[in-house]
Amino acid sequence: MQTAIAYIIKKLARITGLAVPVLVLFIWDAGAQNIEFRASAPPVVAAGEQFRLTYSLNARGSDLRLPDLSGFRLVSGPSTSSSSSVQIINGEMTQTVTVTFTYILEANETGSFTIGSASITAGSSTYESNPVSIEVTEDSEGRRALPSQPARPGAEPTSPGAPGEDIFVRFILDKDEVYQGEGVVVTIKLYSKLDLTGIENVRFPSFSGFFQQEIETPPIRGLEREVIDGEVYGTGILRQFILFPQRSGDITIEPFEMDAMVRQRAGRRGSLFDDFFGGFETRRVPVRTSSRTLTVHPLPTQRPDGFDGAVGNFSLDVDTDSREAGTNEAVTLRVTVTGNGNLSLMGSPPVDFPPTFEVYDPSVRENVNNSNRGQEGSITWEYLMIPRSEGNYRIPPVRFSYFNPQSGTFHTLRSDELNLAVHYSDTPEAGPGVTGFTREDVRIVGRDIRFIRTGAVAFRNIASDPYGSFSFYLWFIVPLTLFAGLVVIQRKNIRDRTDIARMKNRRASRIAGKRLKLAGKYLKHNEQQPFFEEVLKALWGYLSDKLLIPVADLNSEKARSVLYEKEVPGNLVEKLMDIIGQCEYARYAPSSSMPDMGSIYNDALRVITETEQTIKR
Secondary structure, eight states, X not given: OHHHHHHHHXXXXXXXXXXXXXXXXXXXXXXXXXXXXXXXXOSEEETTOEEEEEEEESXXXXXXXXXXXXXXXXXXXXXXXXXXXEEEETTEEEEEEEEEEXXXXXXXXXXXXXXXXXXXXXXXXXXXXXXXXEEEEOOTTOSOOTTOOOOOTTOXXXXXXXXXXXXXXXXXXXXXXXXXXXXXXXXXXXXXXXXXXXXXXXXXXXXXXXXXXXXXXXXXXXXXXXXXTTEEEEEEEEEEEEEEESSSEEEEEOOOEEEEEEEEEOSOOOSHHHHHHOOEEEEEEEEEOOOEEEEEEOOOSOOOTTOOSOBEEEEEEEEESOSEEETTOOEEEEEEEEEEEOGGGOOOOOOOOOTTEEEOOOEEEEEEEEETTEEEEEEEEEEEEXXXXXXXXXXXXXXXXXXXXXXXXXXXXXXXXXXXXXXXOOOOOSSSOOTTOOHHHHHHHTTSOOOOOOSOOOOOOGGGOOTTSXXXXXXXXXXXXXXXXXXXXXXXXXXXXXXXHHHHHHHHHHHHHHHHHHHHHHHHTTOHHHHHHHHHHHHHHHHHHHHTOOGGGOOHHHHHHHHHHTTOOHHHHHHHHHHHHHHHHHHHSOGGGOOOHHHHHHHHHHHHHHHHHHHHO
16 A cells, blocks of 8 residues: 555656656555664773763654763763765655654663663654673773784784783683584684784694584684673784594694784874874784694494495485386486485495496585584485496495484484386487397306307417417517606616705706896896896805705805805805805995996806806815
């Protein structure tokens, strides 16, 4: 009824162009829409902290009545704001109105409080808001709202997950003791009282001894307030995993590490200008969890036949797409396991097919979801089977065994027996077949004497038999000789690859040549900075590989000392060091004072060549 009247009013407004029908339409739409009146406030505040209590109404309202605000002091309010929008789409007009009432409250005492429902009148009806629960805690660091507190200057890296610290990360396990193969949900959670601007250098543990499945975790948009040991923290979940232990005993989960980027005020506070114009700087704070040890119990030794490692709680369903078929017609058998557990690790339940059925390898369909409830869903194995002979066939019940960690016992599921009636069909047998007898005929004939082969008999001349000749033995000797040679070559290659130092020493000049070749391209295009960087990489890389000194430990003095030990001429060593010095200078020197790139390139090539020849001697 309201829709029809609104349609007539809109048509009247379009024809007459009068504002009165439009005004009536606005009033009508406001009364016809679904009105909602909602209250919102932060769940956790500190004693003495001011916060906002907001009421939102999607209509015009009046006579707002607040509930009892015991435990809080009303600082100001209400401040009212409203917004409205009108849309005309294909001649249809809609209006949206939102009115917001905001109060500023101050928490007076600690404890858990519930602000009851407020009421407001809209049109001819009265609406009530939802109640709001607020926990008021003592804030030892002051009364500022999170996360505006700056970091304490000079703070050391936080201890792993210790309450009372400004920032820490914890491993949260949904259980501390599990059976082998039972999933455990691991949550990596961040707690912070600082002004956190970012996270860098995240290093997750390797989870050695576990099969790992990641739970999709949305990125942190903002930290949520949470009370830990009476202190208010901003918290957020960094990542969640499901871990399935692959062995029994105590398995240790290695620590999680990251660098938290914290914003703090720069400079010293001592004047009005420092407070007014003072900037902020970002400081890196290393954060590291403690390791966690999970106790994994072995599965009982008395296991049912057919148990293939399934741990959890499951159900079994077995069925075919048809109970009747013709010979050579395909029938699909579906075996579905549904439940919660290590679905990704289980094997397919064995199925006993009739001997006259041609069965193909199953296709697997997984519908698995990883969540904080564990791994749940279903896995379906679809077998394509083709009966080759007519008759009534029986597929025995399929058995599936699993271990239930809740009860600590094994369970065996058993499907119903399936009967399939196969009638004769003119459908030809797919693929190349053997004519003359079917698979069933072969099985029956196998109990008796097979038929005698008929047809022409082929004879051969014994004089042409190569047995005992030189070529006969040569066909044995040549492959064996080739095989022995390949074995020797392969072992030599394996031995050379395992000697990393020797490989690096042998490839030093070749790798340096490749880098100088790239520097030559930069030389042709007169690209100065890339040229000098590539020459430096070629020289330092050659010295590191040739002298077997890690790059992190390599410097001019150490390289000069080792080169002298290898009896490289002093003038050659000093020339090499001089080229390195010129390249280092060129990286930061102005363009006007750059050394000659052609000379640097030729000298570097000559020094590497002569050094290589000297060391080889």
